[in-house]
Amino acid sequence: MIHERCDLTLPTEYDSHWIIAYVSLAFVGLFYGIFGYRCWRLTMFITSFALSSLVIYIVLKTQPTLNEFQLIMISCSIAILFGLVNTLLEYIGLFTNGFCFGLILSIITFVVVHIKDQAAGTITTTTIWFVIGLILILGLICATLALRFQKFMLIIMSSCLAGVCQVLVLDYFLQLSTLFRFTHTILLLEKPPDLCFRHWIIILIQPIIMLLSISIQYSCTGRNYDHRDSWHKIISTGKKHYKTANLNKIRRHYERDTLRQQIIPDESNRFRHFYHLRRAHGDALSSDFIQNMRQQSSTAVCLTSNNTINTSPIIPTGTRPSRKTTDSTTTTLTHLI
Structure with missing residues (x-):
């Protein structure tokens, strides 16, 4: 049996x-590895669609009245709606992708622990609730991290999914999904068959592809790109009079001390510059000019009252031009006061 499983001949x-399904999966894995972060909404749609369709298919599989075609159609139709919701609602999509990443980590952890116990010869009583608890704990932790560190987790998640997709494709074409059946047997809490040397070589391809994908996305496709600005650019497409503004960059620009000194050289003299501008353009009167006019008007009023009391009709010659000049200014001053 072991000799048959370790046979190096290809099926x-x-x-x-x-074949069609696994070739499509290979292209999806290639997309994850190169453009996983750049096209992050499409990444969230594919991941949410695959996860929801798998869960719905497993649930509906228990119904004996539905055939295989009906199961696939119902699962895909509901999964499309779920994928659109995760694509349009950013935080729900990030949470779902983070939970999917935690699901993969929990499966890998459980398989590694099972292989380690099997190699050590120790028999542990494992229940299905242990598997469910491990999936929930790691899934919620990874989902929370995806909401907190969005760019980092999106690149890590897409790279991990790229490695998983390529391993599944190689597993099918090289050994007819032996690793997939091995993992499925362990999750059913049954005794799995022994693995051969070539099986471990295929497993080691997953971290290699993951590291290669992370380096590609950080250095090429995801460099100088922020996913939080992409949705606003899509909305404003075709509207030339609306432009997306980076508010954080504007705040940092105006908070610089050099810019404040260019705008206001001396903050103590800002009102003096303000009044100079208003006086130069003629919009209103400056404070010095208003105070001078008030003094002249008070002097003119005092002189007029003295002339009415005195019987002498002599009027000082120096007051005539000031009276004429203050006629228009007194009207302006009454409005200003």
Whole structure:
């Protein structure tokens, strides 16, 4: 049995339906590895669609009245709606992708622990509730981290999914999904068959692809790109009179001390510059000019009262031009006061 499983000959018979499915999965993994962060909304849609369709298919599989075609159609139709919700609502999509990443980590952790116990010869009583609890704990932790560190977690999640997709494709074309059946047997809490050396080589491809994908996205496709600004650019497409403003950059620009000194050289003299501008353009009167006019008007009023009391009709010659000049200014002063 072990000799048959370790045979290095490639399989010759493939199912045409599974070939189409796994070739599509290979392209999806390539997309995850290169453009996983750049096209992050499409990444969230594909991940949410795959996760929801798988869960709904497993739930509906218990119904004996539905055939295979009906199960696939119902699962895909509901999964499309769920994928659109995760695409349009950013935080729900991030939470779902983070939970999917935690699901993958929990499965890998459980398989590694099971293989370690099997190699050590220790028998542990594991229940299905342990698997469910591990999935919930790691899923919620990764979902919370995805909401907090969005760019970092999006790149890590897409790179991990790229590695998983490529491992599944190689597992099918090289050994007809032996690793997939091995993992499924462990999750069912049954005794799995022994793995061969070539199986471990295929497993080691996953971290290699993951590291390569992280380096590509950080250095090329995800460099100088912020996913939080992409949705605003999509909304404002075709509206040339609306431009997206980076408010944080504007705040940092105006908080600089050099810019404040250019605008207001001396903050103690800002009102003096303000009044100079208003007096130069003629919008209103400056404070010095208003005070001078008030003094002249008070002097003119005092002189007029003295002239009415005195019987002498002599009027000082120096007061005539000031009376004429203050006629227009007194009207302005009454409005200003």
